[in-house]
């Protein structure tokens with residue numbers, strides 16, 4: 091059986107991907123420092139999958155932790171990173187150390203142990219503001235924040251590691267959203283980086299929601315973003331891993347996205363519908379530096395990996411609601 095080390099496997103996207111790996115008969119070991127996740131996630135994974143998963147509490151910034159975790163491993167899925175764009179501006183050095191140096195440590199240990207396959211969490215943040223819509227993988231990369239530049243640095247490091255025989259798939263995801271349909275796994279409810287968790291908080295009166303601009307040339311005047319269900323992302327990782335094992339010596343990059351966009355007001359109205367609660371919000375001035383529409387194309391992932399996002403925005407919001415209601 092193929093054994094995969096999942097870094098950051100107790101986190102939001104990692105935990106859903108572990109379920110999908112177990113469903114597809116991979117053996118899984120997780121390494122996570124639990125800085126942004128909980129140990130209880132391991133029990134939830136076991137409960138949902140009905141299978142065992144190994145866990146090592148460790149940090150990518152510590153090579154000894156990695157050396158312990160890597161024994162008997164055939165390939166990697168690498169999620170562990172800091173992910174807040176705002177925090178990356180406040181603490182660029184800490185972000186570089188965790189995200190880029192963490193990945194460098196991983197590649198160093200992989201190289202020493204002769205492990206040559208890694209699926210990596212990149213981000214649509216590498217594109218910056220799009221020059222055309224939907225964004226394709228061949229479009230110009232122009233990250234605008236330390237977080238986006240971290241992700242691009244990590245992609246470049248992976249490209250360089252091809253010279254020493256390490257192959258990768260970099261997955262550039264757009265906004266991960268939704269939760270496991272069981273209601274047992276989902277995003278840390280304090281994760282306020284994306285719009286959807288903030289709208290759910292606003293629906294409970296726990297957050298003052300500001301909608302930046304309602305006069306754009308869109309369906310309802312508000313900005314459009316691309317939301318992809320976390321379980322679709324999980325399926326994408328397993329397909330990417332299969333591709334890596336079937337295409338010896340090759341590496342590539344793929345967008346994982348919904349291919350269509352949802353406006354801010356469509357999210358607000360959708361959250362009102364699934365929660366049955368009113369969402370209060372304030373319209374404030376738009377930010378001229380922000381793109382009005384950001385959506386991606388998943389045609390390449392469909393063609394090469396056989397991946398398509400199966401879940402629509404309604405399912406995303408219904409699943410997220412089930413998770414938030416169960417975790418008040």
Ligand SMILES: NC(=O)c1ccc[n+]([C@@H]2O[C@H](COP(=O)([O-])OP(=O)(O)OC[C@H]3O[C@@H](n4cnc5c(N)ncnc54)[C@H](O)[C@@H]3O)[C@@H](O)[C@H]2O)c1
Pocket residue numbers: 097098099100101102103104121122123124125126127148149150151168169170171172173188192211212213214262263264265266267284
């Ligand atoms: N959530 C999104 O919308 C999104 C979009 C694009 C890319 N990504 C990327 O996907 C990956 C996973 O995102 P997520 O939303 O699941 O984040 P998350 O914070 O929920 O999960 C990351 C996990 O990694 C762990 N971790 C962080 N640094 C570590 C270290 N040095 N050593 C060991 N463990 C460490 C955390 O404790 C956490 O469990 C990240 O790399 C993120 O940048 C996320």
